[in-house]
Amino acid sequence: AQSVTQLGSHVSVSEGALVLLRCNYSSSVPPYLFWYVQYPNQGLQLLLKYTSAATLVKGINGFEAEFKKSETSFHLTKPSAHMSDAAEYFCAVSEDNQGGKLIFGQGTELSVKP
């Protein structure tokens, strides 16, 4: 069965510092992987997705993620944090035989200090 683990429920960085949010997945077949962002009391917005075309995926707002099959990881990074990046971030996985439904990690809340 597929699953997603996000390491660290809370991450705090200073403005301008590197952002690194960790995601590890478990899947018996090549997965499709997604990162979403959620601002308070809102729905989720897609940041980026991996669908096997390239291992380094660039998304919106300067975020990118690298798929590493050997480590079963899909960590999200941004070189320089901005105050507006403060939000909750979710990693999700789906498989070809799952009808398009996503399995989500528990989420990581990112705080950005001035």
Added chain:
Amino acid sequence: DGGITQSPKYLFRKEGQNVTLSCEQNLNHDAMYWYRQDPGQGLRLIYYSQIVNDFQKGDIAEGYSVSREKKESFPLTVTSAQKNPTAFYLCASSIRGSNSPLHFGNGTRLTVT
């Protein structure tokens, strides 16, 4: 603009009452989903539908029911059988296919007392 509309944004009910959450999309998507969000638990799938008049249970379907009579609409009923109904409920839609991202509504926060 195309999107997903969930209404109402906040909903209050007394214990023992059924309540229906609305979800409408004008994205012409075939697939629709209901997720429940609780603090520290991420999103858990309640029900999903890939086509009109058909739907499947997700991981936590007990105490919930859905219908899919129209492509645009996927209402969720929280019944009195749901033991812990207070939560944030998110509706989503997508093009059919496992690599298609989900588009989310802004959610309905249900409080049952």
